[in-house]
Amino acid sequence: MRSFILLLSLFCTTSHQAYAALSSESSSTLSGSASLPPVSDKSSSAPSSSSSTFGSSSFSLPKLSSTLSSLSKSTPSSISASAASSSVTSSAATATSSVSGTVSTVATGTSLIPSSILTSSSSTSTGPPTEPLPTPIPVSSFAFSPFPSPSSDAPIPGIYPVASPKNPPPVESPGLVPDFAPAWTEAYKKAKAKIAGWTLEQKVNVSTGVGWEGGVCVGNTPPIEDFPGLCLEDSPLGVRFADFITAFPAGINVATTWRRSLFRARGVAMGEEHKGKGVNIALGPMMNMGRIAQGGRNWEGFGADPFLTSEAAYQTILGMQSSGVQACAKHFINNEQENFRTQESSNVDDRTEHEIYAAPFLRSVMAGVASVMCSYNLVNGTYACENDRTLNEILKGQFGFQGLIMSDWQATHSTVSAIEGLDMTMPGDITFNSGTTYFGGNLTEYVLNGTIPESRVDDMATRILAGWYLLGQDSPSYPKPNFNAFFPLDPATNQHIDVQDDHAKVVREIDGASTVLLKNVGGALPLKKPRNIVLIGSDAGPAHIAGPNEFSDQGGVDGILAMGWGSGTAQFTYLISPYEALQARARQDRTTFNWFFNDYNQAGAANAAIQQDAAIVFLQSDSGEGYITVDGNAGDRKNLTAWHDGDALVNAVAAQNNNTIVVIHSVGPLILEPWIENPNVTAVLWAGLGGTETGNAITDVLYGAVNPSGRLAYTIAKSPSDYPAQLVAGGVGNQILNITYSEGLFIDYRHFDAANIEPRFEFGFGLSYTKFNYSNLSISKVGGPDQDTALEANWAKGLPSPSGEGSSIALWLHRPAYSVSFQVQNTGKVNGTEIPQLYLNHPASAGEPPSILRGFTDVALCPGEEQTVTLTLSRYDLSVWDVVTQSWIRPQGTIGVTVGASSRDARLKGKITM
Numbered sequence: 001m002r003s004f005i006l007l008l009s010l011f012c013t014t015s016h017q018a019y020a021a022l023s024s025e026s027s028s029t030l031s032g033s034a035s036l037p038p039v040s041d042k043s044s045s046a047p048s049s050s051s052s053t054f055g056s057s058s059f060s061l062p063k064l065s066s067t068l069s070s071l072s073k074s075t076p077s078s079i080s081a082s083a084a085s086s087s088v089t090s091s092a093a094t095a096t097s098s099v100s101g102t103v104s105t106v107a108t109g110t111s112l113i114p115s116s117i118l119t120s121s122s123s124t125s126t127g128p129p130t131e132p133l134p135t136p137i138p139v140s141s142f143a144f145s146p147f148p149s150p151s152s153d154a155p156i157p158g159i160y161p162v163a164s165p166k167n168p169p170p171v172e173s174p175g176l177v178p179d180f181a182p183a184w185t186e187a188y189k190k191a192k193a194k195i196a197g198w199t200l201e202q203k204v205n206v207s208t209g210v211g212w213e214g215g216v217c218v219g220n221t222p223p224i225e226d227f228p229g230l231c232l233e234d235s236p237l238g239v240r241f242a243d244f245i246t247a248f249p250a251g252i253n254v255a256t257t258w259r260r261s262l263f264r265a266r267g268v269a270m271g272e273e274h275k276g277k278g279v280n281i282a283l284g285p286m287m288n289m290g291r292i293a294q295g296g297r298n299w300e301g302f303g304a305d306p307f308l309t310s311e312a313a314y315q316t317i318l319g320m321q322s323s324g325v326q327a328c329a330k331h332f333i334n335n336e337q338e339n340f341r342t343q344e345s346s347n348v349d350d351r352t353e354h355e356i357y358a359a360p361f362l363r364s365v366m367a368g369v370a371s372v373m374c375s376y377n378l379v380n381g382t383y384a385c386e387n388d389r390t391l392n393e394i395l396k397g398q399f400g401f402q403g404l405i406m407s408d409w410q411a412t413h414s415t416v417s418a419i420e421g422l423d424m425t426m427p428g429d430i431t432f433n434s435g436t437t438y439f440g441g442n443l444t445e446y447v448l449n450g451t452i453p454e455s456r457v458d459d460m461a462t463r464i465l466a467g468w469y470l471l472g473q474d475s476p477s478y479p480k481p482n483f484n485a486f487f488p489l490d491p492a493t494n495q496h497i498d499v500q501d502d503h504a505k506v507v508r509e510i511d512g513a514s515t516v517l518l519k520n521v522g523g524a525l526p527l528k529k530p531r532n533i534v535l536i537g538s539d540a541g542p543a544h545i546a547g548p549n550e551f552s553d554q555g556g557v558d559g560i561l562a563m564g565w566g567s568g569t570a571q572f573t574y575l576i577s578p579y580e581a582l583q584a585r586a587r588q589d590r591t592t593f594n595w596f597f598n599d600y601n602q603a604g605a606a607n608a609a610i611q612q613d614a615a616i617v618f619l620q621s622d623s624g625e626g627y628i629t630v631d632g633n634a635g636d637r638k639n640l641t642a643w644h645d646g647d648a649l650v651n652a653v654a655a656q657n658n659n660t661i662v663v664i665h666s667v668g669p670l671i672l673e674p675w676i677e678n679p680n681v682t683a684v685l686w687a688g689l690g691g692t693e694t695g696n697a698i699t700d701v702l703y704g705a706v707n708p709s710g711r712l713a714y715t716i717a718k719s720p721s722d723y724p725a726q727l728v729a730g731g732v733g734n735q736i737l738n739i740t741y742s743e744g745l746f747i748d749y750r751h752f753d754a755a756n757i758e759p760r761f762e763f764g765f766g767l768s769y770t771k772f773n774y775s776n777l778s779i780s781k782v783g784g785p786d787q788d789t790a791l792e793a794n795w796a797k798g799l800p801s802p803s804g805e806g807s808s809i810a811l812w813l814h815r816p817a818y819s820v821s822f823q824v825q826n827t828g829k830v831n832g833t834e835i836p837q838l839y840l841n842h843p844a845s846a847g848e849p850p851s852i853l854r855g856f857t858d859v860a861l862c863p864g865e866e867q868t869v870t871l872t873l874s875r876y877d878l879s880v881w882d883v884v885t886q887s888w889i890r891p892q893g894t895i896g897v898t899v900g901a902s903s904r905d906a907r908l909k910g911k912i913t914m
């Protein structure tokens, strides 16, 4: 959201920043401890030269197997092709016109791949997952005409300036809607000129990855003439499979800072590291919605609210792309659980899709994102990577997305995906190392026999090259890939370039700012020169077997948990545990320092806690991507309780120590009921997944060098059954597991509010070492130059607006329409940052949840200091998606505005009337 602070008295006499007091220990840890990532299983078995049979120079027309058409008959008859296409065509009629219409029927089945050629999957396998059998699903097919670029309105200073993704507006630019259209137009011009002389095969090859392990990056496209090809690399928190990089805090921690400046700073730093390694497209941010609390990959994303996620995605992308790397918004769309993710159909109604799941992607398009990744799952019975409705109509149509859509790894299921909106298949082969591809020669054949128009292949190649030009990657100075994701020990390709710069500072600041203080009684925190403290629990210490990269893709946990597992990870160049940082800090006060790391010896832990000024118990809960199973958790968490019997550990310690402080490193919510009301548990800190500086950051917060200002990005319930949606277990053979999003708009706190369920800690909650007072709410309409009065008057009456290319990102919809001002004062005794939150309360007739987040900012205040805060609301912010007219409309009636300190801590109320 567009927010700003009017009074710019940002600095107190003493510094707000924690790392001003950085201890020398942390910097000494930085040097000398970088280790090479372990050699993956694959690198010892597969020589790279033989891993691709259709590499850069050998694309040729395939000898098409005659089994193709007969195999398509194995399509389950229960999902009929006509049903699939009619549901899509009927909605097409009301959406964009350019993609509607039909063409001749195409054989659209996908073949069944014998399981014997799948790469075997084990709990320690490296690299993106191998998947169960793909299931043939019919797809609809449409004539193609390229989407025109959304036309740019005239620039309006201060509201709608022309901008380039390499030079985006600063983070403090309230209400500003950067206009990237001219930059796209320029990039399209160059891309079209580039491919003008190319053969069909060359254009097809731009869109076809060279196959798993066919290059040094996790995804590679072949060079074509002087175009060097593209390097695509994970992950959303750092450069995966590379050394001398920074392991940043996970997305979930970024979200809990609720600070745009930190969203942006992390994006900038990650972008620099990817670029430094020669990556063209960095595969993040991840912006799925945390629909279910157990979802294995939730920690990669930004929590369970579409507005918070949208803002985090927007700033992350602006930051990454300003550093020169192309960002990739993923996973589009509805990939909300790991179980059966490749055979799961998320059945989602159109309004929920627009208002919840697609919203962060809309905001990503507004950030000028160069690429989007479609997901493994199906949506309404059609795979997300061949889904005309989601890819063509919503993303490229309504949202006016001009970049490229790539598949998740092995998520392509047909050649006609190209017509349905897919621009690039990754990693290129149908299954890892199969030597076959749906694009490549197959795509050429489909063009030659008239099934797929060549104009579509031109469009694919244009979109792919446009992103490269958009970010200036055609410059000779753009680094070439200088690492090797699969063979890190190969001296010929891995140059071991150190790209860390001083990003450890950004990591430490984000991690400290992300820490949420959930409980603090009797002034337990911050610690004040304790005589003695004891750390309890394995999560406090370093890995005791083998260093921070003991498990491939972090698929296991030994000691401190600072990252989940799967492809959304990076290697730790170093990892500061709480034990190391806290012991160094304790020495400053001559504190006696002890520890007890055996989670299961509760009697021993309790004994260690006797007569200690503070006993700090570290709990953890891990999850990740489904190709790795850890302790029976196949990606998704099997429960919402602390690992290693952590609840019993807390109670055992608290029985002996009346100042028991709990620190939680977790991928998502935990049920805290077994001990949260124990009076001897005096403080609780939610520390998430902090990345490489985890120990230093928790030390900053425990000792008050940082005053906690993190706010929960999801609800912590009293019982798992309180959540509106649960993990769908099961799934057999080739069947499609149906997951109906029956809770609709009512995910997370929206459900708790509507069903009147009291959570333990609500969305947006977090305490501080100081207190804040709110006053003087005022709401006014924003005027301004060059208003698009006809559309705005139309909207004000609650009427639909025209729907077409880019209609969802139109300026009139996103420019500030209302301004909400209020004052916040620090009424406590120490410096602190407050996170004011703005929620809308729609009239009942709108069918919205009782309260929805539509604004937030961060305000740093000295004791006694007061500031005026102004948040702006756009017409989009105030609208609901109208399924019938396919447009954003204003609900009838008066819209309530609540400003407060959490989703349930209302401080000021007002309303918007027309």
Ligand SMILES: *[C@@H]1O[C@H](CO)[C@@H](O)[C@H](O)[C@H]1NC(C)=O
Pocket: 078, 079, 381, 735, 736, 737, 738
């Ligand atoms: C999922 O829904 C589809 C379409 O309604 C149906 O054909 C299929 O049998 C369902 N799958 C299961 C496992 O019930």
Ligand SMILES: *[C@@H]1O[C@H](CO)[C@@H](O)[C@H](O)[C@H]1NC(C)=O
Pocket: 087, 088, 091, 347, 348, 349, 350, 351, 353, 379, 380, 389, 390
């Ligand atoms: C899925 O089906 C629902 C219910 O018919 C519809 O509202 C929605 O638009 C469909 N979504 C897609 C992507 O087809």
Ligand SMILES: *[C@@H]1O[C@H](CO)[C@@H](O)[C@H](O)[C@H]1NC(C)=O
Pocket: 061, 062, 063, 065, 068, 109, 110, 111, 414, 415, 435, 436, 437, 438, 440, 441, 442
């Ligand atoms: C073409 O696609 C089919 C599946 O539609 C696949 O079986 C075949 O191997 C592909 N051909 C090549 C040369 O990759």
Ligand SMILES: *[C@@H]1O[C@H](CO)[C@@H](O)[C@H](O)[C@H]1NC(C)=O
Pocket: 064, 068, 107, 442, 445, 446, 449, 451
């Ligand atoms: C075009 O070629 C593809 C691949 O060989 C084949 O599956 C399809 O049936 C052909 N279509 C026509 C209309 O010949």
Ligand SMILES: *[C@@H]1O[C@H](CO)[C@@H](O)[C@H](O)[C@H]1NC(C)=O
Pocket: 611, 612, 658, 659
């Ligand atoms: C906590 O226990 C200590 C002894 O370990 C005692 O001195 C102190 O008074 C107790 N505090 C409370 C609040 O009970």
Ligand SMILES: *[C@@H]1O[C@H](CO)[C@@H](O)[C@H](O)[C@H]1NC(C)=O
Pocket: 630, 631, 632, 633, 638, 639, 640, 641, 642, 643, 644, 645
């Ligand atoms: C929940 O799962 C964790 C991780 O597998 C396990 O350690 C713990 O014992 C489980 N909790 C319960 C109550 O089963």
Ligand SMILES: *[C@@H]1O[C@H](CO)[C@@H](O)[C@H](O)[C@H]1NC(C)=O
Pocket: 654, 655, 656, 657, 658, 678, 679, 680
């Ligand atoms: C709290 O700690 C004290 C020791 O300081 C102990 O005597 C008491 O039983 C504990 N209370 C609970 C509820 O565990």
